[in-house]
Amino acid sequence: MPRPHLYLLATLACAFGLSHFSGRMDPYFLDVLTGVGINIILAVSLNLVNGYTGQFSLGHAGFMSVGAYMAAAVSVFLGPRLLGESGGTALQQGSLFLAALITGGCAAALAGLAVGVPSLRLKGDYLALVTLGFGEIIRVIFQNFEPLGGALGLNGIPAYTTIFWVLAFVGLAVFVVTCLVNSTYGRGFLATHDDEIASEAVGLNTTRYKIVAFVIGAFFAGTAGGLYGHFKMTITPTGFDFTKSIEIVVMVILGGMGNTLGVILAAILLTLLPELLRPIAEYRMIIYSLMLIVLMLARPQGLFNFKFGKAKL
Amino acid sequence: MLTVTDLHVSYGSISALRGISFSIPAGAIVTLIGGNGAGKTTTLRTISGLLRAKTGKVEFLGEDITALPAHQIVARGLSHVPEGRMVFSNLTVDENLSMGAYLLSDKALIAKNREYVFSVFPRMKERLKQTAGTLSGGEQQMLAIGRALMGNPKFLMLDEPSLGIAPRLISTIFEKIVEINQSHGITILLVEQNANLALEVSQQAYVLETGSIVMAGESKKLRADPQLKATYLGG
Ligand SMILES: Nc1ncnc2c1ncn2[C@@H]1O[C@H](COP(=O)(O)OP(=O)(O)O)[C@@H](O)[C@H]1O
Ligand SMILES: [Mg+2]
Numbered sequence: 001m002p003r004p005h006l007y008l009l010a011t012l013a014c015a016f017g018l019s020h021f022s023g024r025m026d027p028y029f030l031d032v033l034t035g036v037g038i039n040i041i042l043a044v045s046l047n048l049v050n051g052y053t054g055q056f057s058l059g060h061a062g063f064m065s066v067g068a069y070m071a072a073a074v075s076v077f078l079g080p081r082l083l084g085e086s087g088g089t090a091l092q093q094g095s096l097f098l099a100a101l102i103t104g105g106c107a108a109a110l111a112g113l114a115v116g117v118p119s120l121r122l123k124g125d126y127l128a129l130v131t132l133g134f135g136e137i138i139r140v141i142f143q144n145f146e147p148l149g150g151a152l153g154l155n156g157i158p159a160y161t162t163i164f165w166v167l168a169f170v171g172l173a174v175f176v177v178t179c180l181v182n183s184t185y186g187r188g189f190l191a192t193h194d195d196e197i198a199s200e201a202v203g204l205n206t207t208r209y210k211i212v213a214f215v216i217g218a219f220f221a222g223t224a225g226g227l228y229g230h231f232k233m234t235i236t237p238t239g240f241d242f243t244k245s246i247e248i249v250v251m252v253i254l255g256g257m258g259n260t261l262g263v264i265l266a267a268i269l270l271t272l273l274p275e276l277l278r279p280i281a282e283y284r285m286i287i288y289s290l291m292l293i294v295l296m297l298a299r300p301q302g303l304f305n306f307k308f309g310k311a312k313l
Numbered sequence: 314m315l316t317v318t319d320l321h322v323s324y325g326s327i328s329a330l331r332g333i334s335f336s337i338p339a340g341a342i343v344t345l346i347g348g349n350g351a352g353k354t355t356t357l358r359t360i361s362g363l364l365r366a367k368t369g370k371v372e373f374l375g376e377d378i379t380a381l382p383a384h385q386i387v388a389r390g391l392s393h394v395p396e397g398r399m400v401f402s403n404l405t406v407d408e409n410l411s412m413g414a415y416l417l418s419d420k421a422l423i424a425k426n427r428e429y430v431f432s433v434f435p436r437m438k439e440r441l442k443q444t445a446g447t448l449s450g451g452e453q454q455m456l457a458i459g460r461a462l463m464g465n466p467k468f469l470m471l472d473e474p475s476l477g478i479a480p481r482l483i484s485t486i487f488e489k490i491v492e493i494n495q496s497h498g499i500t501i502l503l504v505e506q507n508a509n510l511a512l513e514v515s516q517q518a519y520v521l522e523t524g525s526i527v528m529a530g531e532s533k534k535l536r537a538d539p540q541l542k543a544t545y546l547g548g
Contacts, residue, residue: 188412191401193403201392202461
């Protein structure tokens, strides 16, 4: 079996195993682990766009919010009708949640298609601006859309997110991105990044590659949003603003663009860092920012960007 | 094989090609020479669909390809080796070659093309696992040409293959260009600032100056032309 498939199986087994013991684990630890997992999904999927394909998207939080709201809408509005008064069995809940996550992912992917098709024909800076604008527009729409809670946000989302679901989707995101970039078809993402003119010259449709990367990236951002909503049980439009997008971009840059393992490590580090700095609450964000500046200056190629063998995961 | 008729191309308000026409017979090596900024790269990019012409027509094997996207033009057997050794620098030599066969699905044909590339450039076989960005300038040029050959082209356009390459390797590369033309019957359009060499290996030549063709004819004759000698051949 090829290696990525083994990793996926291992992650799924791990997710399954962990979920059996999660009852005995420290809830704070589980919370942090869930946050780490969601950020890994976000960073790994953005890495496909910003890292491997060499585009610059600043709208990942926007796609995350589309997924979060759509997934929450499915379980809040459809759930009671489908599962009835009793709330359904664990299996029914699980199926509903999976459907909700996939709906959220697909809605985000559609949004990605709508934003990507017109803007990806154009070059770098333009895409950054369009995606930035998209994120803000989405936020304003949710803020004013009363059926989904408006500015107050959507409450009463069932707490379906468990460590099992988080790890399963981490595994899936890493698996899809790794298989994609290591396939013959997927070399096209790296080629598009390396040199667009040479790519076109050997017959690649670079625009299509960029759109595919963008749509897949948005899909996983959407599922991460769904997991987030069913973890926090409440979502507000401001939770997915520009700063969240920047946070994910930083993870990708720090991990070393186009290096999945590095990006995973960076997502872990940057999620844990604010937690570790919690005791010095008032200086927390200052130190966090300073550390980012120092890290960027010291390792502009990415904190974890070292080549290990041929298998650039 | 290729006919270009009254091609006008501009970048915004700057006009780069002001109505050029030329044709290239099958099996030939034709060169397009001219100084820096004459419009040579613009011509190649327009033919291969990377740039759009304002007016004019490009015909390849009797078909009008002026409006086709680049990947469909490559699929018809017209391959472009861009200026400045544009290899995929983060991919290995092997992966670069595979990308060259991106549009082919016939595994046997791909393997045959790969063997052909190795027979022309044995050095590529030695460097298969090396990252393309770490090759020398000459090796990158060989890789760029090899990558184009992987796509099984009928017609190959080379944009200044001598640019920035050690003099020792320049003659090797030009020998290979002739070899590709003769052993495989691939028609070649060679763009060069190095007019001496280009006229030596080609049968026909066009001279481009600020977006217009100012001279055309047999390469042999142009080499003896006093006016051309003064401007392009170093007196
Ligand atoms: N991307 C571009 N934007 C604007 N002008 C360009 C661009 N590329 C080339 N030009 C202009 O078009 C003309 C022809 O350029 P080019 O085709 O690159 O010439 P050559 O390859 O013969 O050196 C030059 O005047 C150049 O300045
Ligand atoms: Mg040029």
